[in-house]
Amino acid sequence: MDQIKYLKTLALLGCDQKPVKISVKELEHDFKASDKTISRNLKFLEEKELIAREITPSGQMIQISPLGMKALSREFADYKKIFHVREQLELEGVVASGLGEGQYYISIDGYASQFKEKLGFTPFPGTLNVKVKDYCLENRKRMNELPFIKIDGFSDGQRTYGASDCYSAEIGGIQCYIIVPERTHYQGDLLEIIAPVKMREELKLKDGDEIKVTVGEVC
Incomplete structure (x- = not known):
């Protein structure tokens, strides 16, 4: 069907x-x-x-x-990709602490090799977590309509690791990606962001700081 x-x-x-x-x-x-x-x-x-x-x-x-x-949003994103539709969204939020899982998962070979190949860089071993403000939640939903890069799931013989979608983004002049696992403990208002550098240090960020995230391909 x-x-x-x-x-x-x-x-x-x-x-x-x-x-x-x-x-x-x-x-x-x-x-x-x-x-x-x-x-x-x-x-x-x-x-x-x-x-x-x-x-x-x-x-x-x-x-x-x-x-x-x-699933419908992904189909829409595919058509935008086919017809070279470029779109950007602005998300505002505050820096937040995560569950500490980012460092572990990003360093796993099955993920790390795909990040290098598909995103063009090896991410800093950890994520920047941003809690989206309520008035930006509609844009957060629309993010699913943007083109993304697929990080495939895999198995190491002992356990299975899930797939993720990576959305191109920019924060304070630093190119990065919002990573959205298919299975996650987080609600839709929390962004997990990976970059080739430790963004907290580069942008001098701490929990509670307000931040703006531009999502979408850079023209």
């Missing part, structure tokens, strides 16, 4: 904003498929946690999940 086609159609029906009552019969024209096929595909999307459904006697309430919206 074409997951993106299903998600796109559901979004156009308003399922991106709130739960919408939709019968399988209504979807026959859009998907040009039988009731049985549509029902099976909707169940598949639900099992993949791309949509949330509540079955009712008159139909079903469907809403696209945050994971489903992320």
